[in-house]
Amino acid sequence: MNDSKADGDDRAANSNRNTTRLKIWTAAWVMTTAIAAFGAKLVWDFAPLPTIGAQFLNLGAGVGMIIATCRYVQGLDELQQMIFLQAGAITLGVGLVVGLSYDLLEDVRLIAFEPEISHLVMLMCLTFLLATIVGHWRYR
Amino acid sequence: MKNRLKVLRAERDWTQAQLAAELEVSRQTINAIEKGKFDPSLPLAFKAARLFGLSIEEIFQDEATP
Numbered sequence: 001m002n003d004s005k006a007d008g009d010d011r012a013a014n015s016n017r018n019t020t021r022l023k024i025w026t027a028a029w030v031m032t033t034a035i036a037a038f039g040a041k042l043v044w045d046f047a048p049l050p051t052i053g054a055q056f057l058n059l060g061a062g063v064g065m066i067i068a069t070c071r072y073v074q075g076l077d078e079l080q081q082m083i084f085l086q087a088g089a090i091t092l093g094v095g096l097v098v099g100l101s102y103d104l105l106e107d108v109r110l111i112a113f114e115p116e117i118s119h120l121v122m123l124m125c126l127t128f129l130l131a132t133i134v135g136h137w138r139y140r
Numbered sequence: 141m142k143n144r145l146k147v148l149r150a151e152r153d154w155t156q157a158q159l160a161a162e163l164e165v166s167r168q169t170i171n172a173i174e175k176g177k178f179d180p181s182l183p184l185a186f187k188a189a190r191l192f193g194l195s196i197e198e199i200f201q202d203e204a205t206p
Contacts, residue, residue: 011164077165079178139172 025068032058083135
């Protein structure tokens with residue numbers, strides 16, 4: 001048991017490092033998304049070069065966020081990975097089923113407005129959050 | 141699956157956090173295994189067996205086994 005505290009500290013430090021890395025990449029992705037979305041309209045008046053640059057910047061930050069997420073998941077232990085995987089599967093299912101139904105609503109004229117992708121993203125975020133909380137509650 | 145993890149841990153006067161650190165998992169995982177809510181993977185079961193100096197069968201038992 002002599003090394004257990006060191007092992008635990010290593011694991012905690014590694015987990016904190018992965019979480020911090022994921023937070024930074026997520027913040028970068030959100031910021032570059034905002035720049036890509038509003039920059040062309042509000043700052044450089046749809047000039048092609050900065051618009052393309054902003055899109056590539058956003059794509060790069062997105063790739064970074066995906067890699068950071070993979071490292072974060074690899075750093076979790078097997079129970080936490082299972083909870084993450086189940087939450088991801090539920091989110092994928094809800095996103096696919098509700099997303100397609102939501103898109104169909106306009107086609108069959110049940111709603112008058114055009115379905116927004118942001119609504120689907122919000123639903124998926126809330127679903128993942130709820131599924132993760134329930135997962136942790138189940139194995140508490 | 142039943143297990144004797146809680147008993148073995150108590151015999152050595154270890155906390156869940158200490159055992160978790162030793163097995164390189166979270167305290168939540170140890171708690172879930174002890175309560176029978178989560179079955180560990182084979183590598184984790186081997187690691188626990190090595191730590192306690194026992195065989196896997198001496199720690200984990202199939203519920204169907206009499």
